[in-house]
Amino acid sequence: MAFLEVRDIVKSFGGLRALQDVSLSVEKGEIRAIIGPNGAGKSTLFNVMTGLLSPDSGEVRFDGERISGIPPYRVIRKGIGRSFQITNIFPRMSVFENVQVALFSHHRENRSALTLARNFREVTDEVLAVLGLVGLADKFDSSASVLSHGDQKRLEIAITLACRPRLLMLDEPTAGMSRFESRETIALLQKISREQGLTLVFTEHDMDIVFGISEKITVLQQGMVIADGEPAEIKANPEVRKAYLGEEIAE
Ligand SMILES: Nc1ncnc2c1ncn2[C@@H]1O[C@H](COP(=O)(O)OP(=O)(O)OP(=O)(O)O)[C@@H](O)[C@H]1O
Ligand SMILES: [Mg+2]
CATH class of the missing domain: 3.40.50.300 (P-loop containing nucleotide triphosphate hydrolases)
Known part of the structure; x- marks a missing residue:
């Protein structure tokens, strides 16, 4: 089993399905980006993964233990x-x-x-x-x-x-930063991940950053995973290019 396993997560807000059968697995020490357009469900997924929200169905397992549905302070204690x-x-x-x-x-x-x-x-x-x-x-x-x-x-x-922590989850760590600050912060995260063997899962809108440091990328659109894989695969994926209108993902 992977270090972090997200299995078939469903989360609705009233009639809105914010997450629909979302699954992904992250290995120890990996740097994983979760990307997708505004409203795709990235923060909701983070909230489910860290105990702020309980999923309607599905589960999250961390280091072999089920963590979905337990309160945030206990999730923190688990690392x-x-x-x-x-x-x-x-x-x-x-x-x-x-x-x-x-x-x-x-x-x-x-x-x-x-x-x-x-x-x-x-x-x-x-x-x-x-x-x-x-x-x-x-x-x-x-x-x-x-x-x-x-x-x-x-x-x-x-x-x-x-x-x-053994797993660091950062929701838009560079939001609102200048390009210079973003680059510095990302270099810092990469260094910390390497030096401390930390697993890093982050969301980010800047595609240069995403493709610059991620080992794996999961793409969400309207609450669904439309692609999951290594940066080169993601870049070449026609559905991903369509979701981003081909604008931000350069050849
Ligand atoms: N607490 C909530 N109550 C109702 N709707 C919500 C709630 N939280 C999120 N949503 C809705 O769920 C969908 C997913 O939102 P979410 O914040 O997860 O997207 P996101 O991918 O993080 O977007 P962004 O890139 O703008 O941060 C959106 O349609 C949003 O309006
Ligand atoms: Mg968000």
Whole structure:
């Protein structure tokens, strides 16, 4: 069985079928993009995969265990970190504090037996290590609100990484970034995925980025998987080209 298995997921909102029999499997360490036009169901699929929504039918299995239908805090404990399409940080706290809060709650949830003092020291080291990983160590003291949009997204990634996920799910990690910021963020994600053996599943509208880093791509359209495979196959797929009107996917 694959590391992450999505099987026959159906999810409706009233009369709207947002996901129709969606299946996909992701191997450990893989970088997988989930793409599709606006409203295709990408965020809904992320919400089902991370416990924010229960599917009407079908199941999600992670590392052999069924995770669909269990609440988000338990999904996180199983080793799945996620970021949202809209940045989710504490603007009034410093960069350091944002990651510190995430780490403290992670340690508490894991019922760490460390004493508070030892815990505090270890957390400080861990916060600095995570900030170093995303290139924000020199801004640890800045208020999160004054960061550039790109740096806020990096901070969100740091918060997600603080809980030591084995699978990182990022919904439009480069939304609203300049081209330069996007490229930097993607290079960062690629580096983290390689160095930490992290499995990465992400959604993205910029096709240069998608084809630049993905090992596999799943294409959704109107809640259905219309293609799934390696970038070269996806690029050549006539249905995919039609879905994108041939505009964004260059030869
Ligand atoms: N909570 C909800 N209630 C009702 N309809 C919803 C809800 N969430 C999503 N939808 C609908 O489900 C469909 C899929 O939405 P979703 O947000 O998953 O698309 P998406 O692929 O993430 O789009 P985008 O690229 O714009 O982020 C859309 O038609 C959307 O309007
Ligand atoms: Mg979305």
